[in-house]
Amino acid sequence: NLSKGLVFGVLDVAKRQIIWLEMPFTSQNIKGADNKSVEALLRKLEARLSVGGLLEIKAKAQGLTIVENAEDADEKYDYEWAKMGDYGF
Known part of the structure; x- marks a missing residue:
């Protein structure tokens, strides 16, 4: 090059x-x-597929409901989740 x-x-x-x-x-x-x-x-x-897009596909595949507020969620994927590295996939 x-x-x-x-x-x-x-x-x-x-x-x-x-x-x-x-x-x-x-x-x-x-x-x-x-x-x-x-x-x-x-x-x-x-x-390109974003991390958020990938998590949305995961939620749909598992029949989960996507909510607007983190407080309403059973599972929360945020900065702390990403930092810990325990992704559970």
């Missing part, structure tokens, strides 16, 4: 967020980065 640089992310002004890319590019400056490649990578990132 003869890339000269790395696009770490792009700024989505409308959504007010930075999207992490880590996409190599071969031009001298960012203006020469291929817009089609960036857009293709963004579409690929949007299609």
